[in-house]
Every structure is written in structure tokens, then in C-alpha cells.
Amino acid sequence: MHHQFFGLFIDEWASLVAIGGSLGTAIALIMRAVLLPLKNSIDNLNQTIKTLGDSTKDNAHRIDKLEDRFEEHLGEAKVRNQKISALEHEVFNHKN
Secondary structure, eight states, X not given: OOOEETTEEHHHHHHHHHHHHHHHHHHHHHHHHHHHHXXXXXXXXXXXXXXXXXXXXXXXXXXXXXXXHHXXXXXXHHHHHHHHHHHHHHHHHHHO
């Protein structure tokens, strides 16, 4: 006595499962082959973005240092200009 399920015998169901599994495996392998280059490209893009982010942080740090040095130079220039003005005032007042 053969048992049926949805009109198919057990050996027919086994054949369908085997064929379906084979097709699923084939589709998975094809998709992997197609998607692997895409995954590699995405990984490369992520690495590039990370490198750009690190470079941006480094540049921001350098800019901050340059701004600090520029402000120091401005302060030194103000002091120097005040000394020059004081000397000019002293020299011109003594001549008059």
C-alpha cells in the first residue's frame, strides 16, 4: 500500500525535494558568484570612506594647530607693534 500526500507518492515527493534542493543550491552558488564582486567593492568603499574620515580628522587637527600658532603670531605682532609705537612716541617726543 502506497501512501499519497497531495496526490503524490513518497518517492515522487523525494524526487521533488531533491530537484528543489539542487535548484536552490545552484541558485545560491550563482548568486554568490554574482554578489561576491559587489561585496568586495562595498568593502573597498567602506575602507576608502574610513581612510577619508581619518584623513579629515588629521587635517582638522593640523588646522587647529595652525590656527593656534597663527593666533600666537598675531599676539606677538601686537606686542611688537605696541613696542614700536612706544619707541616712536619716545623718539618723536624727545626730538620736539
